[in-house]
Amino acid sequence: MNFFENTRKPQGFGGKLMTKMMNIGHxxxxxxxxxxxxxxxxxxxxxxxxxxxxxxVAWLGKCGNGHVTGMDYSEV
Structure with a gap:
């Protein structure tokens, strides 16, 4: 898998790295x-x-007494 394909559906170690980079970039x-x-x-x-x-994490800070659910089609 090309590293940059992890922007579409992160997988494996490269995908974990990509999601960290996305969190920082966004x-x-x-x-x-x-x-x-x-x-x-x-x-x-x-x-x-x-x-x-x-x-x-940000939602949990705003809705500490509520319920926060995140879903994504990538397991990473």
């Missing part, structure tokens, strides 16, 4: 987005296509 946009979202602490959130999971 961090500023995600921070901006979360700074513009108001949500109740007991909200239920579904993050479809959660990738490396960095936004799951």
């Amino acid at each position: 961090a500023k946009l995600s921070q901006w987005g979360f700074s513009n979202i108001s949500v109740n602490p007991d909200a239920a959130v579904l993050d479809v296509g959660c990738g490396g999971g960095a936004n799951i």
Whole structure:
């Protein structure tokens, strides 16, 4: 597998590395987005296509009394 194919569906060690890189690369946009979202602490959130999971951590910070679910078709 070509390393850059991991942007589509991360797999194996290269996929784990790619998801970490994506989390870092998307961090500023995600921070901006979360700074513009108001949500109740007991909200239920579904993050479809959660990738490396960095936004799951942010959702858990905003919805500490709620329920956060992340799903992605890549096991990595």
